[in-house]
Amino acid sequence: MTFVKTLSQKAWIWSFVGMFAVWLATAVYTGGKGSADVLTAALSFATFTVIVGIGQMFVITTGPGNVDLSIPSTISLSGAVAMKIMDGSNAMLAIGFAASMGCGVAVGIFNYILIRVLRIPPIIATLSSSFLILSSAIAYGRGLKIKPPPLLADFTTAQIMGIPVLAIVIILLAAVMGVVLNRTMYGRSVLAIGQNMRAAWLAGINVERIRFFTYLLSAVLAALCGFLLSGFSGGASLNMGQEYLLASIAVVVIGGTSVAGGKANVAGIWGAAMFMFLLVTMLNTFGASAGIRLIMTGLIIVAVITIAGGDEPQR
Amino acid sequence: MLNKFLLGATILATSLTTGAVMADTSGKRIALSNNYAGNSWRQAMLGSWEKVAGQAVTDGVVAEAPAFTTAENQVTEQAAQIQNMILQGYDAIVINAASPDALNGAVKQACDAGIVVVSFDGIVTEPCAYRIAVDFKAMGKVEVDYLATRIDGGNLLEIRGLAGVFVDDEISAGIHEGVAEHSQFKIVGSVHGDWAQDVAQKAVAGILPSLPDIAAVVTQGGDGYGAAQAFAAAGRPTPLIVMGNRYDEMLWWKEQKDANGYETMSVSIAPGVGTLAFWVAQMILDGKDVPQDLTVPFLTVTQDTLEDSLAGTQPGGVANVEYSLEDAMAAIAGK
Numbered sequence: 134m135t136f137v138k139t140l141s142q143k144a145w146i147w148s149f150v151g152m153f154a155v156w157l158a159t160a161v162y163t164g165g166k167g168s169a170d171v172l173t174a175a176l177s178f179a180t181f182t183v184i185v186g187i188g189q190m191f192v193i194t195t196g197p198g199n200v201d202l203s204i205p206s207t208i209s210l211s212g213a214v215a216m217k218i219m220d221g222s223n224a225m226l227a228i229g230f231a232a233s234m235g236c237g238v239a240v241g242i243f244n245y246i247l248i249r250v251l252r253i254p255p256i257i258a259t260l261s262s263s264f265l266i267l268s269s270a271i272a273y274g275r276g277l278k279i280k281p282p283p284l285l286a287d288f289t290t291a292q293i294m295g296i297p298v299l300a301i302v303i304i305l306l307a308a309v310m311g312v313v314l315n316r317t318m319y320g321r322s323v324l325a326i327g328q329n330m331r332a333a334w335l336a337g338i339n340v341e342r343i344r345f346f347t348y349l350l351s352a353v354l355a356a357l358c359g360f361l362l363s364g365f366s367g368g369a370s371l372n373m374g375q376e377y378l379l380a381s382i383a384v385v386v387i388g389g390t391s392v393a394g395g396k397a398n399v400a401g402i403w404g405a406a407m408f409m410f411l412l413v414t415m416l417n418t419f420g421a422s423a424g425i426r427l428i429m430t431g432l433i434i435v436a437v438i439t440i441a442g443g444d445e446p447q448r
Numbered sequence: 449m450l451n452k453f454l455l456g457a458t459i460l461a462t463s464l465t466t467g468a469v470m471a472d473t474s475g476k477r478i479a480l481s482n483n484y485a486g487n488s489w490r491q492a493m494l495g496s497w498e499k500v501a502g503q504a505v506t507d508g509v510v511a512e513a514p515a516f517t518t519a520e521n522q523v524t525e526q527a528a529q530i531q532n533m534i535l536q537g538y539d540a541i542v543i544n545a546a547s548p549d550a551l552n553g554a555v556k557q558a559c560d561a562g563i564v565v566v567s568f569d570g571i572v573t574e575p576c577a578y579r580i581a582v583d584f585k586a587m588g589k590v591e592v593d594y595l596a597t598r599i600d601g602g603n604l605l606e607i608r609g610l611a612g613v614f615v616d617d618e619i620s621a622g623i624h625e626g627v628a629e630h631s632q633f634k635i636v637g638s639v640h641g642d643w644a645q646d647v648a649q650k651a652v653a654g655i656l657p658s659l660p661d662i663a664a665v666v667t668q669g670g671d672g673y674g675a676a677q678a679f680a681a682a683g684r685p686t687p688l689i690v691m692g693n694r695y696d697e698m699l700w701w702k703e704q705k706d707a708n709g710y711e712t713m714s715v716s717i718a719p720g721v722g723t724l725a726f727w728v729a730q731m732i733l734d735g736k737d738v739p740q741d742l743t744v745p746f747l748t749v750t751q752d753t754l755e756d757s758l759a760g761t762q763p764g765g766v767a768n769v770e771y772s773l774e775d776a777m778a779a780i781a782g783k
Contacts, residue, residue, distance in 0.1 A: 163658040178654075290681060371488065372486045372487050417638075418637075
């Protein structure tokens with residue numbers, strides 16, 4: 134019993150409970166047909182949400198008002214730049230990847246300059262930089278659709294016994310980020326800043342350097358997502374990052390990270406990303422109309438957040 | 449020297465054939481109010497506008513024809529944009545609207561200020577505005593009619609567009625009308641692909657495992673390639689997928705055609721419809737009699753015209769038709 138009790142106090146458990154409930158409901162409805170394949174699909178698509186979710190989690194954890202709204206446009210820019218540079222050639226893979234990471238670094242630095250030097254609140258800063266980034270992507274590619282190099286396409290879509298290879302890689306990445314969050318100087322500093330920025334500063338933490346690395350990390354992960362996503366879906370498109378704005382925030386919150394900052398966990402992001410995909414799949418399978426689907430999505434997300442945060446009143 | 453001569457000849461020829469066009473609208477200013485630019489269709493639409501309207505400015509048909517796009521695809525933002533255009537004293541405003549009715553207030557203000565308002569693609573319902581609409585319902589029905597000529601029947605997967613948008617409802621209504629007529633078809637699943645390849649891929653991949661064998665996929669354009677990839681990833685046989693006019697969709701179709709004789713069709717709306725709206729606005733300013741509601745045909749690509757369409761489309765672009773003044777006159781005459 135104590136095991137169940139300890140488990141139910143973990144904030145991340147609820148996203149997994151929600152995920153299994155939704156999956157089970159779908160499986161019962163279809164009589165078990167294709168339930169395993171649904172999980173495979175969920176794993177492959179959740180992967181991309183998890184990548185940006187991790188970056189967003191670090192940003193949100195640094196305290197109230199911190200959020201990165203430039204993720205979608207960074208995804209589009211990184212994908213467009215990488216695809217155009219590689220031009221479908223395996224030989225250019227490393228250069229394309231480097232260019233994509235370069236986009237991420239540039240965006241991260243730019244965001245931080247807006248926030249720190251020009252003292253613009255992060256929401257406004259990242260929102261306005263997202264316009265600049267998307268405009269660069271439009272000017273650069275004009276919506277150009279170039280096929281990814283075969284090697285990249287094969288890697289992003291490969292499966293081992295029904296488990297996407299990319300998902301395994303990103304599960305490892307999530308595990309590493311979990312260690313970074315809980316066991317390293319950087320991760321502890323992020324948590325400390327989120328709990329009380331002034332106290333963290335008085336304790337000798339270089340607050341601004343930590344915030345800089347956090348925005349940089351978020352942008353680089355968004356760029357990585359753009360690179361992999363354009364390999365997975367057969368090329369980059371201008372609006373391919375669009376749905377990752379709300380998704381990146383939603384998986385962080387449903388995953389049990391506190392919106393107020395200072396409290397985070399990585400495991401929940403995986404549960405939440407799978408949950409979000411399976412939820413849409415379930416409602417699609419039930420044949421629910423778009424209106425009902427959106428209402429249900431909203432209600433279920435509210436329910437999960439309420440249950441997950443129920444035992445601990447927010448500040 | 450030669451250029452000058454050619455220009456003179458063109459002006460002479462134009463003034464001979466189209467009468468007093470030059471004199472009447474050469475001082476007029478036409479603005480494009482556009483609500484969204486973030487996909488390849490909209491990029492092609494803006495490109496066509498720039499090309500055709502830009503040429504019209506160079507030729508002195510109109511004084512100015514700038515295009516303005518709102519950043520956030522919000523009704524309030526576009527309403528404010530239209531109000532700015534009224535203040536700036538444009539003679540005509542061509543609109544691709546974020547909403548069919550929420551902009552009516554701003555549109556009415558423009559009409560009251562004596563400004564000609566022409567809406568296309570995303571049309572507005574305000575009676576004083578002109579509308580250039582595509583018969584979306586017929587477009588949906590054509591897909592099912594085509595399927596009936598190709599296969600005996602079976603299960604259909606429907607990929608819809610952006611939920612809550614008028615265009616999506618209309619095309620879907622047409623598809624369902626077609627299915628009611630051809631009772632050998634049954635829609636067993638329906639997802640929203642938002643007219644985007646990656647969204648469609650994700651939605652189809654999610655629902656596919658729970659579906660029986662799919663004979664064909666009916667789409668709304670922009671989503672065909674994503675559907676094909678989802679079927680391939682799930683290891684299911686590729687069904688007959690109706691395509692849209694995106695380059696990636698036509699390229700995939702071409703590859704399949706060359707590899708195994710894959711046969712399908714494509715229906716779509718040409719982004720160049722914006723240039724038709726431009727000429728309609730110009731003609732109204734010129735004092736021509738133009739009906740309030742116009743219908744333009746949709747763009748169809750068949751197995752035989754695929755190569756031509758593909759050759760005429762730049763990589764990453766959209767199959768397109770741009771309109772000339774003569775085409776616009778023909779459209780108005782109902783031809």
